[in-house]
Amino acid sequence: MDPLQFLTTATVAIVAGKGGVGKTTVTAVLARAAIRRGLRVLVIELDGKPTLGRLLPGVEVQQLSATAALAEYLDAHGLSRVTKRLASRGIIDVVATASPGIDDIVVLGKVKQLERSGLYDLLVIDGPAAGHAITFLLAARSLLASVRSGPIHTQASDVADMLADPARCQVVLVSLPETTPVNEAIETAYALEERVGVHLGPVVVNGVDHGPELPSDAADPGSPMRLAADFRNARRLLHRTECDRLAEQLALPQLHLATVAGSRLDADGIERLADAWNLEASP
Amino acid sequence: MTTDDRSLVAHLVGADVLVCCGSGGVGKTTVAAALGLQAAQLGRRAVVVTIDPAKRLADALGVPGGLSNEPVQLQVPGDGELWALMLDTATTFDGLVRANAADPDQAERILANGFYRNVAGSLSGTQEYMAAERLHALHLDPRFDLVIVDTPPTRNALDFLDAPGTIARFIDHPLFKLLMMPTRRGLKVLNVAAQPVLRTIGKVVGGDVLADAVAFFQAFAGMETGFRQRADDVMELLHSDVSKFVLVASPRADTIEEACYFAGRLAEGDLEVAAVVVNRCTPTFGEPPPRRPRGAAAPLYDNLIELRTAAATERQQAAALLEATGVPADVHTSWVPMLSEDVHTLDALEAIRVRLFD
Numbered sequence: 001m002d003p004l005q006f007l008t009t010a011t012v013a014i015v016a017g018k019g020g021v022g023k024t025t026v027t028a029v030l031a032r033a034a035i036r037r038g039l040r041v042l043v044i045e046l047d048g049k050p051t052l053g054r055l056l057p058g059v060e061v062q063q064l065s066a067t068a069a070l071a072e073y074l075d076a077h078g079l080s081r082v083t084k085r086l087a088s089r090g091i092i093d094v095v096a097t098a099s100p101g102i103d104d105i106v107v108l109g110k111v112k113q114l115e116r117s118g119l120y121d122l123l124v125i126d127g128p129a130a131g132h133a134i135t136f137l138l139a140a141r142s143l144l145a146s147v148r149s150g151p152i153h154t155q156a157s158d159v160a161d162m163l164a165d166p167a168r169c170q171v172v173l174v175s176l177p178e179t180t181p182v183n184e185a186i187e188t189a190y191a192l193e194e195r196v197g198v199h200l201g202p203v204v205v206n207g208v209d210h211g212p213e214l215p216s217d218a219a220d221p222g223s224p225m226r227l228a229a230d231f232r233n234a235r236r237l238l239h240r241t242e243c244d245r246l247a248e249q250l251a252l253p254q255l256h257l258a259t260v261a262g263s264r265l266d267a268d269g270i271e272r273l274a275d276a277w278n279l280e281a282s283p
Numbered sequence: 284m285t286t287d288d289r290s291l292v293a294h295l296v297g298a299d300v301l302v303c304c305g306s307g308g309v310g311k312t313t314v315a316a317a318l319g320l321q322a323a324q325l326g327r328r329a330v331v332v333t334i335d336p337a338k339r340l341a342d343a344l345g346v347p348g349g350l351s352n353e354p355v356q357l358q359v360p361g362d363g364e365l366w367a368l369m370l371d372t373a374t375t376f377d378g379l380v381r382a383n384a385a386d387p388d389q390a391e392r393i394l395a396n397g398f399y400r401n402v403a404g405s406l407s408g409t410q411e412y413m414a415a416e417r418l419h420a421l422h423l424d425p426r427f428d429l430v431i432v433d434t435p436p437t438r439n440a441l442d443f444l445d446a447p448g449t450i451a452r453f454i455d456h457p458l459f460k461l462l463m464m465p466t467r468r469g470l471k472v473l474n475v476a477a478q479p480v481l482r483t484i485g486k487v488v489g490g491d492v493l494a495d496a497v498a499f500f501q502a503f504a505g506m507e508t509g510f511r512q513r514a515d516d517v518m519e520l521l522h523s524d525v526s527k528f529v530l531v532a533s534p535r536a537d538t539i540e541e542a543c544y545f546a547g548r549l550a551e552g553d554l555e556v557a558a559v560v561v562n563r564c565t566p567t568f569g570e571p572p573p574r575r576p577r578g579a580a581a582p583l584y585d586n587l588i589e590l591r592t593a594a595a596t597e598r599q600q601a602a603a604l605l606e607a608t609g610v611p612a613d614v615h616t617s618w619v620p621m622l623s624e625d626v627h628t629l630d631a632l633e634a635i636r637v638r639l640f641d
Binding site: 098232 | 495536571
């Protein structure tokens, strides 16, 4: 089966995972792999530092900021005079605090607009960190319960429809092949399925060191070669064990990204990682 | 072990507050705990404040039931003591409200308010502010002479320093002042309802939600001075000579850039970076044999060379980044190699401590 098939099953792919697991890398590789398949791709960065433009030269990348989106929304709903009279950042703080999730809904509302525009086959969203991903995606449900009518209710209802429809939206979880990140991925997956009701795509495990077990006893005990082999074997065993545990506890397909040497990933690195996936995908 | 006055050990002996900052996933909590172990060995009575709800760290520290919002003492070697607690933002905020309220009635009115629960639970910066607040309280607690704080995993570590200011600004908000303006009749609620501004906001966010916000600001009346004073005290402590900052990064460029950015901002504010810790480095294992062996040992040679090359490249790139982006040259940098296992036992934590200090 083609492991990248999921790229064509829903228009919106939200990439989610804890800080430091490599969400941005995975977003870039997914986007690159989708473009290779001829899809029209838009990449969306939320409130982050703009890094995806550098990783994906020639690809359309759009920044969505919760604060800016909420300001725009309030302006459009008759608060423009108010935002001028009061410090605009301040009033946004108050509105966002009075109604938690309203900023998330406004952002997701924009995503929905782009999805409905018909201009793209795939929107890849570099999502918020895992803990926040749940509140981010729960915003629609929470607001539907607390705001019974008005424009925010309509918006939340449209967003909830999009999130619940596996043909329109899926979440791609990112993890590392280590104990704590795997535990967190499992918890996040259950929370997203049960509480948000969003469809989960494959889990991407980032930085996996695949490779055979090295015959460490071919070197003298205590020698550099022996110590290095023992270390590598232990890491590979840990990676294998954790990927297996993830597979046992989450019935989702896994995609692996290899460890990349060096401290900074660049556009070429993204191309190489996407190559590896396309290779796996070819018969 | 070096003992010049800029080394990490000197700071563990001399400082009252150590703040660990860095991006998510670099092992900040582990480093904070390892610093605590070392401090206890140096005879200090240290308390580690962690934000990370990872129960495994609690296990590693020998706390079977996990950590709570109150400090618990841990069984560790050394003449000193090590305590740990896990910050509960909402409980800490509630305590602050009770401490500043004019009477229990005012406190209860605020604590029961829906808008307040949102402020305590989700206003951005609240968690950071409560961490700073807790740090201040522990600093004054006679049981401890060193407070080590593991800052919340924010995208931008600077939020921690800005947080007390953010909350003060929120309390000073024009909307708050608007609500508090005395009216001719002295009936604030009528005044509020008459505000066209609020009617418009109410249409967007819903009337009930707005009513809660109005009630919160009204209940809060009189407390803002105490809160602002408290925020000022916290800022003063963070800016004083007894507080030092430890920047934690991994060899990944983005985490180092984050640390460097933070270092630059600290320097602007005349705050001192005590040390940089680059955690999770590729380990090295000594010199390879002069020639690649034949047979079964050949892949072992290749593996050793591969790790050496990776470690050298990583180290060189990370050092260049640190130098190029604003960490003062005389700041001590510790390079901590990755262990072959995850850190969730006291032994593994001890191994990190040894690599950090020996």
